[in-house]
Amino acid sequence: MTRLADISVFVTDLDSTLFLPDTTDPPWEFFYLLDSQLLEDCRWIVATGRSFEQVRKFSENWPQRPGTIISRERFIHFNRGDRFEADEEWNSRLRRRTQEVDSDWKELLPKLLRCLNKAELEPDNEHGHLIFASEAEAIEAEEFLKKMLKKGQQTLRNRVHLTLAPKEVGKGRCLKRLERTTSLESPEVICVGDSANDIDMLDGRYGYLSAAVANAEPIVREAVKSNDGILLENQAAYGVLELMKRWLQD
Ligand SMILES: [Mg+2]
Structure with missing residues (x-):
């Protein structure tokens, strides 16, 4: 070690x-x-x-x-x-990939929120994260989101914040x-x-x-x-x- x-x-x-x-x-x-x-x-x-x-x-x-x-x-x-x-070089690639995945996220959101019975939840304005009431809720939502992922996407969670992100x-x-x-x-x-x-x-x-x-x-x-x-x-x-x-x- x-x-x-x-x-x-x-x-x-x-x-x-x-x-x-x-x-x-x-x-x-x-x-x-x-x-x-x-x-x-x-x-x-x-x-x-x-x-x-x-x-x-x-x-x-x-x-x-x-x-x-x-x-x-x-x-x-x-x-x-x-x-x-x-x-x-790295940042511009990540910016481009983020834009692509952000538009996928906008499309996917209504479906995810319906699955979670949380149609009233709105993503935050700054980075489009969903913010849940508890970590347990965010973890549950992340499990749903994982099932909806397309190639090149991953879930990204920080405590009660959840979003979709490029694999990179x-x-x-x-x-x-x-x-x-x-x-x-x-x-x-x-x-x-x-x-x-x-x-x-x-x-x-x-x-x-x-x-x-x-x-x-x-x-x-x-x-x-x-x-x-x-x-x-x-x-x-x-x-x-x-x-x-x-x-x-x-
Ligand atoms: Mg931290």
């Missing part, structure tokens, strides 16, 4: 993982630990369902910005010091892309997350070490466990700090 001390790339989800409750900021201790001698050569990558613009704006208030941002589980931007630069979407997929375009190597990567949209970077399919915060969904804790990963005892940001402190002691 990879030793934490050998890790050189640290990938964090944001909401319900790195962010302090009800904020869009990591705890200050996170940056302090990131700056410490043992971790200073480590690259920090943010992998989130949020948009690039949101993360860029949040990070203006942080003492350190991530080296790379993976946004909406699909787009890649590199930190070039004074600005972020898009991986335009995924935080793990994006990290794989970074392996090809940058010097990132799988045995040196650790990823931490909490929800279903984190699973493809946590379940070991791409060879990354993984950790789940204490508040992670049961299926996420299961995926990390089956990857011989680290099940943290603390919730969200406090779990991430726990991981970093273990790392410093390794």
Whole structure:
């Protein structure tokens, strides 16, 4: 098993993982630990369902910005010091595929909502996600949606949010892309997350070490466990700090 001390790339989800409750900021201790001698050569990558613009704006208030941002589980931007630069080849392909699948989603929605007896539910305006009252409802709806998938499509769920996405979407997929375009190597990567949209970077399919915060969904804790990963005892940001402190002691 990879030793934490050998890790050189640290990938964090944001909401319900790195962010302090009800904020869009990591705890200050996170940056302090990131700056410490043992971790200073480590690259920090943010992998989130949020948009690039949101993360860029949040990070203006942080003492350190991530080296790379993976946004909406699909787009890649590199930190070039004074600005972020898009991986335009990858992002334009993902934009095109997203447009295709978004129009499939609009067509499919009425049928899905009829199956779920939820004709009154409307997708949110920003990204067209359906937002359910509970995770259990969202998981049930995802099972229905899985039966309706066409080639090149997948379901994408984050807690109570559910949508349809192109097959190419995924935080793990994006990290794989970074392996090809940058010097990132799988045995040196650790990823931490909490929800279903984190699973493809946590379940070991791409060879990354993984950790789940204490508040992670049961299926996420299961995926990390089956990857011989680290099940943290603390919730969200406090779990991430726990991981970093273990790392410093390794
Ligand atoms: Mg999350």
